[in-house]
Amino acid sequence: MKTIRFGVSLDEDLLNQFDGMIEKQQYASRSEAIRDLIRKSLIKEEWENDEDIAGAVVLVYDHHVRQLKDKLDKYQHRHHREIISTVHCHLDEENCMEIIIVQGKSSSIKKFSDFLIGTRGVKHGQFVATTTGALIK
């Protein structure tokens, strides 16, 4: 793929702030930081346009809570076509961590993730939104 160089004009203050962020986040260069920002915007666009996306739902819950495990499993079976893989680890005597890797239309994945995270008894839930990579070069 051909690489194109282009110039960007901006205020010194803004550039200083940007350089500060680059250093904090340990980017190798301004170019790498800008490439990442562009990709981030493109991924946001995929999400807003209900494209095919990929992500991971991370849940921590107490498996002793009555019917919780059944409820989470039942809902995952209903969405089996969107689930690529699931990892379950027993963190201690009570707590489980489940990582559900998903791929599908963003609207459907969002609903799926919100339901699991919002289920009573789930102590913490987080959704990591990323891309299938198909539309990002």
Ligand code: NI
């Ligand atoms: Ni467990």
